Amino acid sequence: MLHFTFLGTSSGVPTLTRNVSALAIRNSKNKDWILVDAGEATQHRIQRTKLSLQNLVAICITHVHGDHCYGLIGLLASAGMNRRAEPLTIIAPKEIQQWVETTARLTDLYLPYPLKFIDVHNAIHPQHITDELSIQAHSLSHRVPSFAFSIIAQYTHQKLDIQALTQLGVPKGQAWGDLKQGKNIEFNGNILKSADYLQTHTQQVHAIVGGDNDQPELLTQACQTAQLLIHESTYTQTTLDRVGKSPMHSSAKMVAEFAQQQHLSSLILTHFSPRHQDHAGQQAIADEVSEFYKGNFYLANDFDQFTLDTTGQLSKVNLK
Template identity: 80%
Template sequence: MKNSNNMLHFTFLGTSSGVPTLTRNVSGLAIRNSKNKDWILVDAGEGTQHRIQQAKLALQSLVAICITHVHGDHCYGLVGLLASAGMNARTAPLTIIAPKQIQQWIEVTAQLTDLHLPYPLNFIDVNEAAQIQQITDELSIQAHPLSHRVPSFAFSIIAQNTQKKLDTQALIQLGIPKGKAWGDLQQGQNIQFNGETLKATDFIQLQTKRVHTIVGGDNNRPELLAQACQDAQLLIHESTYTQAILDKVGSGPMHSSAKMVAEFAQHQNLSNLILTHFSPRHQDNTGQQAIAEEVKTFYTGNFYLAHDFDQFSLDETGQLTKIEKY
């Protein structure tokens, strides 16, 4: 199932809004760099660490946690998850990008419950993450403000890798035989050929490949992501209600309907869209069909409605593929 040029791999850990249901947990999304085991967690609703175990993700390989906003269905599982990582003997630092209140909550909870983490937390206030944060050599994160009852954010997750490509045509034209000489050049070593020194730098081309996904928190104004979406290949956004139900519920909860997100994605010419964070009233087959029909009415691109444990991959060509379960 693995494609050699996959760059980001997504596992939905929770797709329900507000409360967990029998088939869906509250918000959590794992995003893995497919070149290795490094992964980022966006939101950690209650029960997320159990979902992580079921999805066979290793807390040791977790490099960053992003919390979109302080509402409990997006963060109540965070402290337990941090404690479990400590009990699993984690020692590597862990980056957390979140509202300042999340840091205060972790500190107070640690104090009141005698929690001592054996690894350092590198806490970045989400308001300061408007600049790109480099998490690993290949993964970086950037925050974008949204509109909700409390400050809420979306995160750009960017995977970028640079590959060295040997200019084989030039080597063939010069008559340099395949084998050790090619290998040495590929490794960056100069070689001797017909009494001349050939520099590796003259025969190596650097190719940078980049994949950009945006994961939104709760938000009633998708258009706030217009600039961020300009070079994104995928938007993952909440779609709590259909438009008809949102009209009934009113503007108080400050959520998006499927119609709002679909119209925005169409307007932005986004090629891929995944909707999540469904109200319990839209989680049965009829409810999901109503959401899907609404999206189809306003958006002509490639879209999915996420279920818990759904997995997707996004490659550098912008191709989004759902990975069928074995």
Template identity: 65%
Template sequence: MLNFTFLGTSSGVPTLSRNVSGLAIGLDKSKDWILVDAGEGTQQRIQQARLSLQQLKAICITHVHGDHCYGLIGLLASAGMNARKQALTLIAPQAIQDWLNITAQLTDLYLPYPIEFIDVETLLEQPHQLSSTLSIQTHRLHHRVPSYAFSLRASRSQQKLDSEALKTLGVPKGKAWGDLQNGQDIEFNGQILNSQQFLSTSTQQVHAIVAGDNDQPELLHAACATADVLIHEATYTQDVLDKVGTVPMHSSAKMLAKFAEQAQLAQLILTHLSARYHDAKGSEKIKKEVQQFYSGKFWLAHDFDQYHLDADGKLTQTAQAQHAFAQPTSTNE
């Protein structure tokens, strides 16, 4: 039901193998997608991932630090230069709208499409229904500036035909069943069969949480009660965080793993890694630390990795970054 493409997985600065934060999320059977964070260079990553700015429905910004938003205005400008006309939803801290307005004034920026701005604070209690199948809600995190997580709930309704009842009546399979499935009444043996009498509706829903920078994963405990997957930063290993100190206000792999175990999360994706861990040796350090404290299924995200969350809430990796060190990090794969 949800598809994830990582456009940037580095913290702070880009490196040769990882760009700064950006995550594309698409819906099954639709070309529409949303973007969570837009660090510098995100629009190039979007091109490389073959995503269309015309189908982009919303941008969600977790917080105002540059590695999460400095690519936003260039991306918006490019969408306009590519003749976008459709309105674009922007869900972000209020400072992002202020920054966009000032930049437009000072740089002669003209967007030929409307921006529908939504302050993240307004979605803390009441989710925004982005479409008939996708809603977005926010959660406060703890960082040097106000930071937020986004809860994405995708739903799918299906109508199931009561085949046993039709067999009992002797209605033959074929066109009659198809018409009823499509909501059309039919005539059979001189009587009208109302399609609604033979249809039942079932709804499936998946829940993914994408978090911004945060040094207190436990703030997401209540939200994670229904989550199928959490995507969260793991900037450092614990030994490095102990040396760096509390000033950066980031999570270690150990902190995140312990929280995920306590919250009984079945699936976890780690991202926003310090440049210390961008090679095979660094990735292995992160992996081993998570394995010590978390028994669920987890992945260490790389740029251009792709994942699919199906209707049953099962997460699978569908494409893997083409780096020699980018090996699966799930103990249960």
């Protein structure tokens, strides 16, 4: 399962209820987690969750705009002050590497752990982060180069070939247990090799987290295997028509129509303009999504948590 914690859902500027962009995605089988975007004060948000900077395995930055990255350097510094020693992977536009390195030099910052920068253009090919987690980038359309990230958890487990063992007449119990644990056994005078009776099963959880983008259809290919799309919906279509296309953001309608065409089972919208953050503003977004998308959808709030399981089931965590 993947476990999502929204750390910031506001577009452009923080507001009293929503911070600028950041999303934590944890592998629910352990404590490993990935951070997508790090707007200013992301570390302050993290302090109010159970997530630890010690277990952070990768940071993805969707694009260079400040509301998606200005919290990166403070977060790296605090991880250092808390004596993080493990290397940390950062997948981002190369300007982010320049910014981090220049900032460290100008502000006398020395990190006690190595940063492994991967230019986001190279992450068009899947990057294996841990045994179970991998990340792949997809190009989007915005005022600066912007990317979405596929976050993929792949779980493999070994199953006994019960049908074969039953046909052979191997009794359940000790014999099956030994084979399952990789031991060869003797049966009716023959050696049965464990490897011959173990089958590898793989299950995958795949979520796509978009950066700022005015062409959701760019994710068509990526969505073929995705169970969840998390995408910006800065405005309603009415607001976007008034604001004009120059900010290069998506409306709720644009994202909803795309998700419907793709038959996506689940959709979470985020990155709301301050004008759409009050009750009426959120309702207008929700109404627009409902009109054009018939799947399971949520509008994210800061600190909302969700799980996505291997069957593709998205559930909102009840935080009471």
